[in-house]
Amino acid sequence: MRQFLREPLVHFVIVALLVFAGHAAWTAHVAARDGTITVTRDDMQRMAALYASESGALPSPEDMAAMVSDKIRDEALSREARRLGLDAGDTIIERRLAQKMGFMISDLADPPAPDEATLRAWYDAHQDVYTAPPNITFEHVFLSTDSATNADTTTLLDTLNAPSPPDWRTLGDPFILQRAYGDLPFRETVRLFGTDFATALFALDASDAWQGPVRSALGLHLVHLVAKEEGSLRPFEEVRSRVEADWRDDARRSANETAIADIIKRYKVRIEGAE
Amino acid sequence: MWKTLALATTALTLVACSGNKSEEAPADSAAVPESTAPDGATPGYSAERNAYFGDMHIHTRNSFDAYIFNVRRTADDAYRFAKGETIKHPAGFDMVIAGGPLDFYTVTDHAEYLGILPAMNSKDSPLSELPRAKDMFSTDPDKILAAFQGVGESVRSGEKIEELYAEPLINSVWGQNIAAAEKHNEPGVFTTFSAYEFTSVTTEDSEDGFGGGNLHRNVFFRGEAPARAFSTLDSTNPEDLWDWMDAQRAEGRESIAIPHNSNVSDGQMFRLETYNGDPLDAAYADQRNRNEPLIEVTQVKGTSETHPDLSPNDEWANFEIYDELLASNIVSKTKGSYVREAYRNGLKLQEEQGFNPFRFGMTGASDSHVAGGAYSETDFWSKVGIVDGLPFQRGSVPMPGITDWADQPDNRTTHNAKHWFSRWSASGLTGVWAEENTRDAIFDAFRRKETFATTGPRMKVRFFGGFGYTADTLNAPDLARQAYAGGVAMGGDLVGAGEAPRFIAWAIQDANSAPLQRVQVVKVTSSGEAVYDAACSGGAAPDANHRCPDNGASVDITTCTTTDGSGAGELKALWTDPDFVPGQRATYYVRVLENPTCRWSTWEANRNGTPPNPDLPTTIQERAYTSPIWYIPPA
Numbered sequence: 001m002r003q004f005l006r007e008p009l010v011h012f013v014i015v016a017l018l019v020f021a022g023h024a025a026w027t028a029h030v031a032a033r034d035g036t037i038t039v040t041r042d043d044m045q046r047m048a049a050l051y052a053s054e055s056g057a058l059p060s061p062e063d064m065a066a067m068v069s070d071k072i073r074d075e076a077l078s079r080e081a082r083r084l085g086l087d088a089g090d091t092i093i094e095r096r097l098a099q100k101m102g103f104m105i106s107d108l109a110d111p112p113a114p115d116e117a118t119l120r121a122w123y124d125a126h127q128d129v130y131t132a133p134p135n136i137t138f139e140h141v142f143l144s145t146d147s148a149t150n151a152d153t154t155t156l157l158d159t160l161n162a163p164s165p166p167d168w169r170t171l172g173d174p175f176i177l178q179r180a181y182g183d184l185p186f187r188e189t190v191r192l193f194g195t196d197f198a199t200a201l202f203a204l205d206a207s208d209a210w211q212g213p214v215r216s217a218l219g220l221h222l223v224h225l226v227a228k229e230e231g232s233l234r235p236f237e238e239v240r241s242r243v244e245a246d247w248r249d250d251a252r253r254s255a256n257e258t259a260i261a262d263i264i265k266r267y268k269v270r271i272e273g274a275e
Numbered sequence: 276m277w278k279t280l281a282l283a284t285t286a287l288t289l290v291a292c293s294g295n296k297s298e299e300a301p302a303d304s305a306a307v308p309e310s311t312a313p314d315g316a317t318p319g320y321s322a323e324r325n326a327y328f329g330d331m332h333i334h335t336r337n338s339f340d341a342y343i344f345n346v347r348r349t350a351d352d353a354y355r356f357a358k359g360e361t362i363k364h365p366a367g368f369d370m371v372i373a374g375g376p377l378d379f380y381t382v383t384d385h386a387e388y389l390g391i392l393p394a395m396n397s398k399d400s401p402l403s404e405l406p407r408a409k410d411m412f413s414t415d416p417d418k419i420l421a422a423f424q425g426v427g428e429s430v431r432s433g434e435k436i437e438e439l440y441a442e443p444l445i446n447s448v449w450g451q452n453i454a455a456a457e458k459h460n461e462p463g464v465f466t467t468f469s470a471y472e473f474t475s476v477t478t479e480d481s482e483d484g485f486g487g488g489n490l491h492r493n494v495f496f497r498g499e500a501p502a503r504a505f506s507t508l509d510s511t512n513p514e515d516l517w518d519w520m521d522a523q524r525a526e527g528r529e530s531i532a533i534p535h536n537s538n539v540s541d542g543q544m545f546r547l548e549t550y551n552g553d554p555l556d557a558a559y560a561d562q563r564n565r566n567e568p569l570i571e572v573t574q575v576k577g578t579s580e581t582h583p584d585l586s587p588n589d590e591w592a593n594f595e596i597y598d599e600l601l602a603s604n605i606v607s608k609t610k611g612s613y614v615r616e617a618y619r620n621g622l623k624l625q626e627e628q629g630f631n632p633f634r635f636g637m638t639g640a641s642d643s644h645v646a647g648g649a650y651s652e653t654d655f656w657s658k659v660g661i662v663d664g665l666p667f668q669r670g671s672v673p674m675p676g677i678t679d680w681a682d683q684p685d686n687r688t689t690h691n692a693k694h695w696f697s698r699w700s701a702s703g704l705t706g707v708w709a710e711e712n713t714r715d716a717i718f719d720a721f722r723r724k725e726t727f728a729t730t731g732p733r734m735k736v737r738f739f740g741g742f743g744y745t746a747d748t749l750n751a752p753d754l755a756r757q758a759y760a761g762g763v764a765m766g767g768d769l770v771g772a773g774e775a776p777r778f779i780a781w782a783i784q785d786a787n788s789a790p791l792q793r794v795q796v797v798k799v800t801s802s803g804e805a806v807y808d809a810a811c812s813g814g815a816a817p818d819a820n821h822r823c824p825d826n827g828a829s830v831d832i833t834t835c836t837t838t839d840g841s842g843a844g845e846l847k848a849l850w851t852d853p854d855f856v857p858g859q860r861a862t863y864y865v866r867v868l869e870n871p872t873c874r875w876s877t878w879e880a881n882r883n884g885t886p887p888n889p890d891l892p893t894t895i896q897e898r899a900y901t902s903p904i905w906y907i908p909p910a
Contacts, residue, residue, distance in 0.1 A: 050399050055443040056450075141752075144845055174754030176735055176783050176845070178321050191375045191733075194786030217786040218844040 037075045039068055047071070114247055122247045123236050129246070130239045133185040134231040136201060140179060141172035143213065143220040153213045157222055160210040168210075168224070183229075193218065202228070317463025317711045323755040324708040324725070326735040327717065329379030329466070330357070330648045331705055332493055332535065332574065332640030337448050338384040338472075339430070341644040342392035343411070343423050344660025348646035350382040350455035356647040358465060364645055364656055366664030373651030374733055374787055377704075378712050379466035380459075382452055382646075383493040386471040386506035387430040390448030391439050405438055427602065431476040431487055433511040446503045453500050462713045469500035473532065475511045476601060477543050486603035488541025492534040492567065494520065497718045499528050512550045514559075517566040531721055533638060535571035538579040539600050542611030545633060547620060555624065560632035569721055572614050572728045572900055573639040573703035575649070575658045580866075580900060581615040589797075589806050591868065595700040595730070595895065604694050615799060618862045618903065623801040625860060636724025636766045636902030637864070639703030648704075650731035652895070653835075655701045655875035663696045670697030670891070671876035672883040680889055697891055701875045702730040706899070708737070708764065724766025724902040727865075732788035732897045737781045738765040738865045740904040744777040749849045754779070765864070766902040771909040775855040778904070780809050781847045782867045788897065789869045790842025793823045796850055799862040799903075806866075810848035813841025821853070828870040832893050835873035835881060842870040857908060864903040868896045 047067045051059040059067070081087060114122075123130060141160065143153060160168055169179065177192065189198035197216035204211055206228045213220040236243070312320040319325065333353050334341045345365035348356075356362045357380035361369045384390075394400040395408035402408055411422035429436045449471065456467040470493055477488035490513055494504070505519040513532075520530050537544035549559060572579045577597025586592040598607045610616065614637070621633030641648030642658060649656045657663035666672040670692030673680055683689050706727045707720040720726060727736050737755065741762020748757050758779050763769050769776055784791045794810040811823030818824070827840030852861070871894040873881075880887040887893050 046399075053447055054394075054400070054441065056447055057443075144847070145843070170752055172752055173750060174752055174847075176737060176755070176781055177326065178319075178323075179752075182318060187375060190787070192786065197786070216844070217790070218783050 037072055037079075039071055043071065044068065114244065114251075119240065119243050119247060120236065122250075123239070123243050126246070127233055130236075130243070131231050131233045132229075133187060134202060135183045135185045135229050136189070136225060137182045137184070137227040138180070138201070139168060139224040139226065140175070140221040141168055141210075141223075142175035142179070142218075143222070144173040145219045153220060153222065157210055157212065160222060160224075172222070173219070193221075197221070201225070204228075317713060319463065320711040322710060323759065324710055324720075325712075326733075327378035327466075327707050327709055327712050328704050328729075328733050329377050329381070329707070329717075330640050330643075330650075331379075331381045331383070331468075331470070331495065331533065331638060332472075332571065332642045333380065333382050333646060333648065334384055334472075334642070334644040335382055335646045336393055337390040337452065338644060339388045339392050339423075339426050340385065341660060342396070343419075344644070344662055346645050346660045350384075350452050350646075351458070353382050353646040354380060354455060354459035354465075354467060358459070362647055364647075364664055365660045366656075368656075368664075370645070370647040370649075370656060371654075372647065373649070373654055373731070374785070376465075379468075379707075379717055381468045381470045381493075381495065382455065383470045383472045384452060385430070385474045386445075386449070386504040387474050387508055388426055388439060389445045389471070389504070389506075390451075391441065391445065392426075394441070394444055395439070400444075402439065402441060402444075407436075407439065430474050430507055431478065431511070433507045433509075435508050440508065442503070449504050450502070460714065463711060466712055466714055466717050468495045468497070468714065468718075470495040471504045471506075473504075473506060473513070473516050475507050475513055475516075477541055486605070487600055488543045488607060489536040489539045489601055490534070490543055491536060492516070492532040493571075494530055494532045495718075495721075497529040497714065501528055514550055514562070517562050520566050521562070529718075530566075531569065531718075532567050533569045533571050534567060535574060535640065535642065536576050536579065537570065537612050537614065537617075538577050538582075538597060539607045540612050541600055541605075542608030544612060545614075545617035545620065546611045547624075555628075555630075555632060557628075557630040560624075560630035563632045564634050568635055568724055569638050569726060569902075570614060570635045571640050572637045573700070573730050574642045575699045575702060576642060577698065577700055578702075579612070579614050581613045582609050584609050585613055585616050586804060586806075589804075591795075591806070591866070591896065591898075594898070595698075595702065597698045597700070599694055615797065615804060618799045619801060619804060622799065622860050622862060626801050634905065636721075636726045637728045637900045638705040638726050639728030639730065639900075640705060641703065649701055650704060652701050652731070652873060652875040652897075653878050655879070657696055657699055659696075662691065663699075666879040666883060668692060668696060669699070669876075670888055671879035672885050672888075678885055680886065693890070697876065697888060700730065704729045704731060704733065706733070706735065723764075725764050726766065727899050727901040729899040730895075730897045732785035732869065734785045734788070734791065734867055734869065734897075734899050735783050736794075736865055736867050736899050736901055737779070738901045738904065739763065739779040740767070740769040740776050740863065740906070741779075742772050742774060742776055744779055744849060746849060749779065749847060754781075763904060765904060768905045768907055770907045771857060773857060773909055775851050775857070776906060778809075778850045778852075778863060779848070780850055780865045781845075782810075782865075782899070783845045784843070784869070786844075789837060789872050790828075790839050790844060791846050792826055792828065792842060792868045792870045792896065794846045794848060795866045795868070796852075797864050797866055798852060798854075800856075800859055805854065807850070807853070809850040809865075810846040812843035812846065812870075815841070826870070830871050830873060830894050832873065832877060832887070833881065835878055837870065837872060839870065860908060861906045862903045863906065865899075865901040867899040869898065871896050 048059055051063060156171060159165060186198055186202060189201060193216040197214055200214045204225050206225045210222050210224050212222040214223055335350050335353050336342050336347050348362055352362045356372055357377045359372060359376040361371050364370050394402045396412045397403055407422050410418040413419060453469045456469050459465060460467040472491055472493050475490035477490060501523055505516055523530060534544060547555060549555060578595045581592050582596060583593045600607050617633040621631040625631040644658050645660055657669050663669045667674050668688055674683055677683060706729060707717055708725045709716040709720040739758040739762045743761045748754060751757055778796060780794050780796060782791060782794050792812055793808050796807045796809045798805045807821040808817040808823045811817060812826045815824050826842060828842050829838050874892055874895045876891045877887045877893045
């Protein structure tokens with residue numbers, strides 16, 4: 001796909017350069033009065049990309065030529081307007097300049113390929129993201145708060161831990177969600193059963209014996225904690241591609257705002273009427 | 276420079292490939308599953324179905340009425356928010372999702388002029404050169420309003436503003452939204468759909484701009500989405516949208532549409548005529564039911580379940596009622612605007628003419644226009660952007676510098692707060708019962724209508740109807756399995772067997788919200804409606820008028836602390852209709868009520884140290900509504 005795109009674009013650049021050459025006489029005339037107008041390779045790539053994103057198709061050589069020609073025309077006229085001082089005190093132009101600055105910053109935000117050290121540093125700084133959360137695997141027998149008494153839970157616990165217990169699924173009250181959960185992360189346990197239950201459950205040790213009762217907002221639970229895995233940081237090599245994707249996402253998002261904030265910092269801001 | 280082009284290409288590629296199924300390998304769950312999961316099932320699969328929660332109605336910068344209010348967050352930001360990441364509100368503060376990550380989430384930007392406003396404000400787009408663009412992004416409020424109203428008016432009338440209707444750009448932005456949904460869809464963990472909003476508005480002679488009755492619906496694609504979205508600029512008639520969806524379906528692109536804000540449809544959402552005023556018929560009903568199996572019954576702009584004028588004997592009907600037409604202060608007509616009345620009229624049509632166009636299930640959503648929904652009373656940011664982001668803008672606290680509610684100035688801010696924003700709601704979510712968290716399983720649940728709506732908290736509610744259920748069923752440890760095996764779940768038809776059906780209504784509270792007060796069954800027939808308390812907290816029995824006793828719960832308005840009384844973590848009932856008529860059709864749904872808690876406006880007033888706005892309720896009872904079970908008498 002990339003190869004397919006690359007070839008026609010190279011093509012456009014060549015065609016556009018020819019068009020550019022065709023305008024040489026005129027640009028020379030402009031340059032003679034007010035410096036040089038240069039349409040760079042990057043300019044043309046940007047025009048082609050913008051055209052493609054808006055139209056869903058790549059620009060034809062004619063489109064490319066027209067865009068380059070427009071660009072030169074706009075540039076020449078705007079320079080002339082500035083020479084005449086037409087830009088001063090014009091709200092629209094001021095907003096435009098701010099927007100243009102914004103776009104320049106967006107361009108800067110296109111992140112270069114990160115090196116290994118950058119990625120390692122990102123990984124180290126965001127270990128929580130790359131840590132597999134603590135999780136538990138458990139079965140539970142539920143007792144509705146209305147029906148449960150302490151005597152019930154003690155008897156039931158004894159029944160469950162007897163040498164040849166009945167099938168646990170036949171005991172207790174029905175539970176509206178699942179009665180067995182595998183690899184349930186802490187956060188998910190909180191979401192389903194509430195903080196108190198999750199904290200109490202994660203404080204238990206895995207055991208063949210049934211434990212509890214553990215209270216949730218929903219009622220009482222006798223639990224068979226089959227397995228508990230502590231949270232563990234996944235090795236860098238295993239998550240490298242995700243680290244790079246996260247780094248790129250963040251670089252794109254934050255560079256723009258950081259750059260704007262940096263610019264604002266260079267100014268002393270005073271808002272009349274604000275306390 | 277390659278970034279933009281690469282993105283566009285990715286979008287096109289994804290449009291072509293999005294029919295592909297999950298490549299996720301099934302993982303082994305260590306616990307013994309309750310029932311055998313089929314090959315390829317994701318972890319957590321349950322044949323008795325799990326409750327998943329999502330918000331199916333989210334706008335981003337690409338919606339014309341979001342960008343103008345400084346919303347700059349993208350679809351990517353929206354999905355990150357739903358997964359638990361922090362994003363910025365246009366007013367500058369952080370938004371974090373209440374109650375933890377959601378299971379599914381869907382960006383539904385307005386299809387009309389999708390992505391056009393951002394382009395009008397971009398130096399790199401020729402659209403920014405239009406006088407209309409210069410006005411829209413000027414500093415002159417009158418010019419901004421006029422330019423924006425022009426777009427709104429076009430969306431409503433369906434008459435294109437040709438210079439702004441850059442279809443290739445619109446389609447390209449649609450492709451970007453599809454790409455974002457594809458990027459974030461992760462089977463077993465997080466589900467997204469390609470979706471958009473069709474923004475039909477009824478015409479009010481006296482109104483300019485966008486003002487009118489709301490006939491909006493969101494369109495969701497099960498898998499592959501088409502390369503362009505049918506909008507009001509194609510036709511303002513929802514029946515034409517259904518034709519288009521039917522045509523897409525015939526080509527293998529399955530979708531459903533979910534209408535919303537019938538409460539402000541000016542009586543048009545459930546009117547008993549077609550869009551063009553012709554009589555309804557069986558073909559209309561078929562097409563509507565095929566394309567619109569669900570309705571959004573609660574969201575930030577109020578409740579669409581019922582209205583006190585329609586349900587005078589329902590003590591809980593006066594709940595978060597909002598009734599002003601879009602962008603207007605005209606009060607919406609009540610008849611034809613509410614779901615419960617539509618259920619009733621549907622039965623009436625069925626009995627008199629043999630068809631029922633209103634056989635939909637229920638969902639809830641936020642309709643947030645800032646990419647992230649505000650579901651919690653304790654952390655509300657309304658929905659529009661810079662005009663309702665702060666408490667004084669939404670009338671929960673007095674204007675800055677004026678502490679007395681009696682001395683409020685009469686200006687645009689207080690006017691909009693009084694009429695609109697103060698009456699909006701920290702709502703809502705859709706719950707679905709599905710085997711697993713995948714597009715197919717959740718979309719199947721939509722089709723089955725095995726859905727419920729909540730006003731924000733994640734209480735879970737099951738509802739079954741059958742003829743063989745007993746008290747033993749209700750207490751059987753495998754109740755869910757028996758209930759599925761012996762009857763129908765919410766959203767289903769229960770065909771009569773001569774005797775009164777037995778219903779199982781079963782709910783648990785959101786473990787991170789308030790306990791439950793009661794579970795009710797709402798019965799609708801062609802001749803009336805009734806609300807029955809079916810389960811009361813504290814194990815109490817309903818009285819002869821089918822009402823639970825006071826459960827002793829209370830709210831301290833000055834601190835918003837609550838006492839639970841006998842509020843319950845779980846409520847469950849085997850319920851039989853005491854007024855059952857074997858030969859009469861009836862529609863039954865469940866409503867679950869939490870104990871009362873402070874409304875968002877009270878929380879904000881307390882934080883501000885000012886009294887609550889005297890025009891607003893200080894407390895609310897969060898609730899859930901299930902899709903109905905339709906009882907059909909034996910032939």
